[in-house]
Amino acid sequence: MIIILLGPPGAGKGTQAQRLEREHGLKQLSTGDMLRSAAKSGTDVGLRAKEVMDRGELVSDDIVVQIIAEALTRDECVNGYILDGFPRTVAQAGALDAMLEQRGTKLNAVVEIVVPEDVLVERISGRFACAKCGATYHDKFHLPKKDCVCDECGGTEFVRRDDDRPDAVRQRLKVYKAQTEPLLPYYRERGILIRIDGNRPMDEVAAEIDRQLGIENLKPPKCDDGDAAGTAG
Ligand code: AMP
Numbered sequence: 001m002i003i004i005l006l007g008p009p010g011a012g013k014g015t016q017a018q019r020l021e022r023e024h025g026l027k028q029l030s031t032g033d034m035l036r037s038a039a040k041s042g043t044d045v046g047l048r049a050k051e052v053m054d055r056g057e058l059v060s061d062d063i064v065v066q067i068i069a070e071a072l073t074r075d076e077c078v079n080g081y082i083l084d085g086f087p088r089t090v091a092q093a094g095a096l097d098a099m100l101e102q103r104g105t106k107l108n109a110v111v112e113i114v115v116p117e118d119v120l121v122e123r124i125s126g127r128f129a130c131a132k133c134g135a136t137y138h139d140k141f142h143l144p145k146k147d148c149v150c151d152e153c154g155g156t157e158f159v160r161r162d163d164d165r166p167d168a169v170r171q172r173l174k175v176y177k178a179q180t181e182p183l184l185p186y187y188r189e190r191g192i193l194i195r196i197d198g199n200r201p202m203d204e205v206a207a208e209i210d211r212q213l214g215i216e217n218l219k220p221p222k223c224d225d226g227d228a229a230g231t232a233g
Pocket residue numbers: 009031032033035052053054056057058059060061064084085086087088089092163172
């Protein structure tokens with residue numbers, strides 16, 4: 001199964017993609033995560049991308065298309081995958097169609113997560129993550145149980161994304177409207193667009209996505225040693 005998660009920054013794409021990977025074994029492919037990891041490693045491409053990302057703008061189509069083309073060849077994608085944050089422009093959507101056709105596969109669904117703008121700004125401006133394991137928190141909605149200690153790994157250092165600053169957030173929302181929203185009619189016309197109200201508790205959003213995709217009973221494939229696959233990362 002191949003799914004695109006579409007929605008503005010802060011809609012919950014990353015959270016739902018991670019859950020779909022954990023619960024259903026569909027590999028999360030987040031171009032944002034891949035670009036941040038390239039920036040952290042200090043590669044040329046990564047450092048140039050970081051400047052663009054920190055301003056809240058889009059990295060060039062060529063770079064992200066190349067990143068996704070490489071990711072699709074990985075073994076971990078054989079049971080299906082979720083494109084989280086890709087495509088973001090009409091040109092990227094065209095490149096994706098070509099890649100899928102070349103691989104003899106096709107898109108099953110595009111899930112649009114809809115959240116009002118004032119809620120998005122409140123969500124993004126309060127979010128932070130454990131520097132060690134990446135577990136995510138929020139100043140208002142989800143603080144660690146013990147003050148300044150990560151619930152998941154006990155880490156005591158936390159980070160905020162550079163592009164979660166108010167000026168960058170405003171720019172990211174503007175870019176979403178101008179460059180990514182035009183993808184909605186593109187997929188609606190193909191009859192594969194599913195609209196989900198994302199302004200609800202996370203579990204309700206999750207249940208609605210699973211119901212609309214018809215994957216309530218889809219389990220991750222078992223490995224030889226009996227462990228569930230697709231739970232890492
Ligand atoms: P995200 O983690 O999905 O919010 O992405 C963070 C930033 O990475 C975006 O604001 C863009 O600068 C960049 N980025 C991620 N995915 C793409 C994409 N498909 N096309 C262009 N830029 C991207």
